[in-house]
Amino acid sequence: MSLMHTSFTRRRAAALTVTALAVALAATGCGDGDSSAPALPGKPGAGADGVIAQSVYDAAPVASDADIPAGSTMAEIRKRGYLNIGGSLDAPLLAQQNPVTGTIEGFDADMAKLLAKYIIGKPEVKTTTIGTQTREALLQAKSVDVVFQTYTITPQRATQIAFAGPYLTSGLAVAVRKDDTSIKSVKDLAGKNVIVGANTPAVTALPTAAPGSKQIAFGTDPQAVQALLQKRGDAYVQDFTLLASDAKSNPGMKVVGEPFTTEAYGIGLNREDAQFKEFVNNWLKKIQADGTWAKVWEGTLGSVVEGGKPTPPAIGSVEGS
Structure with a gap:
């Protein structure tokens, strides 16, 4: 995400007083998607008020045992029982903590839960709120498994960490x-x-x-x-x-319409773990092919966009990915 976008996000966060209260009460949050409402007619991925339907989680793929070798990062996450992600709590339709339920909702948040389900068999995540200036350090130290935070893929950043994806195109x-x-x-x-x-x-x-x-x-x-x-x-x-x-x-x-310029977002990973990057990229390909990605879009960002759902970006199509 650009510095301009980051500054606007901060202004927006200051205005969201209810959400700010929820953030003050909990620096981290867990979400499993269980509170999603039933799907609404005409919106296959939509529940109530921009929350994706529980049926999307229910139908989402789970990795086979053969896809998770002993000693791998994926095996460690499966044994732990939750995916540790770095992200935000104050970005509507991307990753915002619901002040009533405490769950974190939005495109980034739901993608993280679906990756957790693919690894563990259930959408269990622990979200650590992070600033844009600390993302690389946390990934390098393995303090988080992944970062989902509208993380723009750039060649310079790719010298410090790895990117799976891109998984979303903005602009x-x-x-x-x-x-x-x-x-x-x-x-x-x-x-x-x-x-x-x-x-x-x-x-x-x-x-x-x-x-x-x-x-x-x-x-x-x-x-x-x-x-x-x-x-x-x-x-x-x-x-x-x-x-x-x-x-x-x-x-x-x-x-x-769709964005008319391109800014590609990737999933931040530790740069030394090529096996985990390949695993996450294979998961992205699966959820693009089976329609899960489109349903998450329709239930979150797509709920305020007039027009059809976009084509998901090709994996590895951006320099640095």
């Missing part, structure tokens, strides 16, 4: 007001008044992606969202995962 995307049906993708922004964050990648990307668009810049994400809702611009262009979180908190807006 700049478009948000509009809920009742707007005229804008369906960035191509429809030509000649429009477009809200952007000052000094964000949108400033330089829009002239090429939407020729003739006029930019209206705001210093913070909350200011930009308010401007969109108050009709001071036709659309808001920002990082996809941030817009999805905004749409979760603001029912008057929605995300349209």
Whole structure:
């Protein structure tokens, strides 16, 4: 995740007072997916309010004994009985602690639980909240097994740790007001008044992606969202995962289309454990092929995105993965 995205995440976290209370009560949390609601019609992966259905967990694959050799990291995790992950508790639709149930919900959180089920046979995880500046050190010290935290794959980071994946692609995307049906993708922004964050990648990307668009810049994400809702611009262009979180908190807006730039997220692993990386990549391929990945998308990030589900990124397709 970029420094710009990280700073916006911090501002967003400050506004989520209920979630902040839950975080203050517990620096770590456990989740097993058992509290997910029944699936809703028309959304195969969806339960209630952005929580994936219990049926997704029930149908998820489990590794065979042959896939978990004695002495491997996977064998150690299976014996321990839970997957130790580094992540967040304050990112709506990605990894947010439910203040009522205490479970951690969202795309990253659910992917971690599904990896736990693949290894252990049940979605047992222990989440250690970490900062972006400590991820590499924790993985190198084996203080956590994996990191699920919108962790952008870069060649520089790949000299310190390993990445499985990519498992999710983000990038700049478009948000509009809920009742707007005229804008369906960035191509429809030509000649429009477009809200952007000052000094964000949108400033330089829009002239090429939407020729003739006029930019209206705001210093913070909350200011930009308010401007969109108050009709001071036709659309808001920002990082996809941030817009999805905004749409979760603001029912008057929605995300349209897919990201039109690319930022690939990987699962952080210890760099010295090539066997574990191969194992996690094979798991990703399985859940992409059997539709599990798509159901997690539909029940989390996809719950606020208008349009079909995206194609999952190809494993090993990004430099550093």
